[in-house]
Amino acid sequence: TRIGCPKEIKPQEFRVGLTPAAAAEALLRGHEVLVETGAGLGSGFTDEDYQAAGAGIAPDAATVFGTSDLIVKVKEPQAPERQMLRQGQVLFTYLHLAPDPDQTRDLLASGVTAIAYETVTDARGGLPLLAPMSEVAGRLAPQVGSWALQKANGGRGVLLGGVPGVRPANVVIIGGGVVGTAAARVAVGMGANVTVMDRSVPRLSYLDDVFMGRLTTQFSSASATAERIQTADMVIGAVLIPGAAAPKLVSRDQLSTMPQGAVLVDVAIDQGGCFETSRPTTHQDPVYEVDGVVHYCVANMPGAVARTSTQALGNATLPFLLALADKGWRRAVSDDPHLRAGLSTHEGRLTSLPVGEALAIEAISPDQL
Ligand code: PYR
Known part of the structure; x- marks a missing residue:
């Protein structure tokens, strides 16, 4: 799987979706990793750190979005990023769709398979990625x-x-x-x-x-x-x-x-x-x-300590990211109901009942896919 990590473009967002350590784990399993130049700088990770881990460096976001199967980020995709998403691609990041009809419409229009960090669950009823x-x-x-x-x-x-x-x-x-x-x-x-x-x-x-x-x-x-x-x-x-x-x-x-x-x-x-x-x-x-x-x-209090926050978020997302890359999204969510709880859009269908209710859009449960 080709994993892509763009630089965050939301104002004052210094975190990054993939650490060099996480990139190295993915590479060890035979995946390709492409990181946008400068993506890690706000968290203290240089392009050289990613290259030393074995990742490739892309000159811009268009290259990352254009060539990756699985996009890993921190914040919900901003409007220019949403233009670059496409069907057949998986997006793994915070989404917060319920209060955001514009983003929801764009994700549905793109056909992307979007998995929200904040609704992934665990066996104890917690939200391990929040x-x-x-x-x-x-x-x-x-x-x-x-x-x-x-x-x-x-x-x-x-x-x-x-x-x-x-x-x-x-x-x-x-x-x-x-x-x-x-x-x-x-x-x-x-x-x-x-x-x-x-x-x-x-x-x-x-x-x-x-x-x-x-x-x-x-x-x-x-x-x-x-x-x-x-x-x-x-x-x-x-x-x-x-x-x-x-x-x-x-x-x-x-x-x-x-x-x-x-x-x-x-x-x-x-x-x-x-x-x-x-x-x-x-x-x-x-x-x-x-x-x-x-x-x-x-x-965005965690942004004050971007380096700590990036590592803490990366530690939590890594096992799910690897499952998505190793198995492909369909088997990964079919094997793991907790990851499935994060599934929010797929090929133009909304797969989150709470978001459907909040925005009055027809939705199905991720279990029905
Ligand atoms: C954040 O940490 O920015 C979330 O959206 C939870």
Whole structure:
């Protein structure tokens, strides 16, 4: 199979779909690998690194799209990339089709077989190709929040871990899933006084066990949240309802009950955000203030640490990429129902029922192909 990896063209996207190490694995199995020149630079991988692994370097995206059987990327294909897709080709990347009718129409028109990272499942009910980016964003959240707590950045001038004789900061994490657990790990490590809130008692029980008393768990309800934020130096929004808009957990009116200079970090901003006053920001201009509360709402947090994110994503995608290359997509998805769950378009048919429902387009289940 000829595997192609173009350079990402979405603004501020520094990740790349294939690492030199992953390219080497594919080459070992007898596949060909073609990488667009400069594709890895944002993540610290040079063309020479790919060449040393045995990959070919293409001068432009048109060559990669024009000659590859299997395209591996990070972000959903942008309009110019969609023009280059064709029937008989497989696209493996994040798609996020439900809120994106234009992209969906173009993928269907191209005839490409598109497999979405974010809907690939695992045997434990998780999303193994979304989880690594949730881990990254979760671990970053206390780090960026502690930066925002510094006076020069608008915060109330509180050191997360305190010092001997002075209390540490109160960090409230709403949501105890992948993001919230990763955030808790770092916040606890930085010495903060951490509370994790969730609506699942089994999940709180798990967190209580693994953190061995180093954080407080609290059942999440509207009144519990209202109370907790009054003494919070930092609140991390870490909720996900797969595919749906995030619920609003802190209202605009509630901001005035928080300490002046407290910080909100909204990791759910990609799904619309979980604080009423959240709006997407960028790495260039990450924070703004409403009623004295600093908001950090960067929509692509993992991009700040592209090198780590690229490797984490690549580790997770590699086994699926190799299965697609070794067996061909049809046998790969037929053998593995979890990979099949990612199948989104094929030869002009939409094969995702949730996307069909969101966009009012006729769809079939991937199981029916
Ligand atoms: C991202 O990491 O950019 C996703 O789309 C999940």
